[in-house]
Amino acid sequence: MAMTARQRARVSLYVQAGIFVVAIIALILATDWETIGNSVFNFAKIGPMFPDIFATGLVNTLIYTFLGFIVGLSGGLLLALMKLSSFPLYRWIATGYIEFFRGIPALLVFIAFGYGVPLAFGVSWNVTVIVMISLGMVASAYIAETLRAGLQAVPKGQMEAARSLGMPQWRAMVTIVIPQAFKIVLPPLTNEIILLTKDSSLIYVLGLTASQYELTKFGRDGISSLGAGLTPLLVAGAFYLVITIPLSLLARKFESRSARTKR
Amino acid sequence: MNDVIHSSGSTGTIHAAGVSIKDLRKAYGSNEVLKGISLDVAPGEVVCLIGPSGSGKSTLLRCVNLLEQPNQGSIQVGGFEATDPDVDIDRMRRKVGMVFQQFNLFPHLDAKRNCSIAQTKVLKRSQAEADKVSMHNLERVGLGHLADRYPDQLSGGQQQRVAIARALSMEPELMLFDEPTSALDPETVGDVLSVMRNLAKEGMTMLVVTHEMGFAREVADRVVFMDGGVVVEEGVAEQVIGAPTQPRTKEFLRRVLDPTHIEIEE
Numbered sequence: 001m002a003m004t005a006r007q008r009a010r011v012s013l014y015v016q017a018g019i020f021v022v023a024i025i026a027l028i029l030a031t032d033w034e035t036i037g038n039s040v041f042n043f044a045k046i047g048p049m050f051p052d053i054f055a056t057g058l059v060n061t062l063i064y065t066f067l068g069f070i071v072g073l074s075g076g077l078l079l080a081l082m083k084l085s086s087f088p089l090y091r092w093i094a095t096g097y098i099e100f101f102r103g104i105p106a107l108l109v110f111i112a113f114g115y116g117v118p119l120a121f122g123v124s125w126n127v128t129v130i131v132m133i134s135l136g137m138v139a140s141a142y143i144a145e146t147l148r149a150g151l152q153a154v155p156k157g158q159m160e161a162a163r164s165l166g167m168p169q170w171r172a173m174v175t176i177v178i179p180q181a182f183k184i185v186l187p188p189l190t191n192e193i194i195l196l197t198k199d200s201s202l203i204y205v206l207g208l209t210a211s212q213y214e215l216t217k218f219g220r221d222g223i224s225s226l227g228a229g230l231t232p233l234l235v236a237g238a239f240y241l242v243i244t245i246p247l248s249l250l251a252r253k254f255e256s257r258s259a260r261t262k263r
Numbered sequence: 264m265n266d267v268i269h270s271s272g273s274t275g276t277i278h279a280a281g282v283s284i285k286d287l288r289k290a291y292g293s294n295e296v297l298k299g300i301s302l303d304v305a306p307g308e309v310v311c312l313i314g315p316s317g318s319g320k321s322t323l324l325r326c327v328n329l330l331e332q333p334n335q336g337s338i339q340v341g342g343f344e345a346t347d348p349d350v351d352i353d354r355m356r357r358k359v360g361m362v363f364q365q366f367n368l369f370p371h372l373d374a375k376r377n378c379s380i381a382q383t384k385v386l387k388r389s390q391a392e393a394d395k396v397s398m399h400n401l402e403r404v405g406l407g408h409l410a411d412r413y414p415d416q417l418s419g420g421q422q423q424r425v426a427i428a429r430a431l432s433m434e435p436e437l438m439l440f441d442e443p444t445s446a447l448d449p450e451t452v453g454d455v456l457s458v459m460r461n462l463a464k465e466g467m468t469m470l471v472v473t474h475e476m477g478f479a480r481e482v483a484d485r486v487v488f489m490d491g492g493v494v495v496e497e498g499v500a501e502q503v504i505g506a507p508t509q510p511r512t513k514e515f516l517r518r519v520l521d522p523t524h525i526e527i528e529e
Binding site for chain 2: 165
């Protein structure tokens, strides 16, 4: 029997909804609710995590992310300008750096600067410095590409108009191109902060003193000390979302604003 | 050549600069766009460059303020040897205003700031003085009342008039126009052309790439027809547009002036 397009669409919806309901029922039946309650949603035992996870963990995560971002933004800007330079050596160095640090796991960078470099050169760095360097170096590579794309997204005519008014190259860059590029890169840069927030958790591989703990470290410690199963990780995860979801909304707002007007 | 000084109403005087182009060649790879162009524009003169697209007229114009680097030949602009590798290019460009087909206004600045930004950053004028000059030039193009609008709040014709005011605010001695009305809605073309007509009357030296034959005929002192990277025909506007002698010029003008004309005879 032939069906009309509307009938076919309706049948398709029913089938999809049916599969969903069956899957949910199967999941509910297969789940051991008591174990889940004890080891994932065991909120009765997590009292001792507070207020330190908030006062120390959240604050440290924010500090580490911020420091990494500042270093990453400065390094990224330098690399982006190098990549657009007329001097080939600068372009090669920047390309090599970017490909290298985007291509290896951030965790390796943390281990290298946390253990390798201090050991090899006989120096001892404070954790904050290690985080700034490791997170900053990885972030530089990603931010450099974002900034380069932003600078190149400004129409060529803008540079030409500025130059034909007698502005030197650097002046046209500073006054005309960079302010426009900045608006273009605001959304991707905000996403970059979200990635950094999550990458800051990699600091757990370093030996931390209590005052240096960040969210993930609190979560891991909670698992071994509180006897509430994974619940402490769930709490740490919730704190990450408290940071990242507003940033994500902010990025979306920037995006819709720049879509509406170029100002 | 004597420097001709024309009065320009309340701005005082325009010191006009001439252009002298000799055997100019420009190629992109093996594609030769300009094949030895020689052209003089006297101070105070208005010259229109016409010709089919791809004839090299825009490239020629862009070579004059070095937005394109010529491969060979020489260009003199005012007292500057543009093709000298040691020329102070930024100093030269201050004397040469450029108006683009796509306006190229700065979208993050309002109309007045578009006009004042280069005055403060390049000519080192105070903001107050620059604002005064900007307002004067915006009024000159009939847009004084829209000085605080941003480019995206202006029509194409208004944007192009702001772009002209922006160039004039640097008090140039030569104005280059690169198809200034080609990207405009038909109903806004007239406003832009009338601003250009007034500028010509005030004695500005102008080199204009255009498809507006009516404007060229009425305003230009001289018309230059280019095709295939060479100057095919040049002379007073009446003669080149009214009574062309070269077959290529005739053919081009017939297409432009009567686009609905259908070739019947073989």
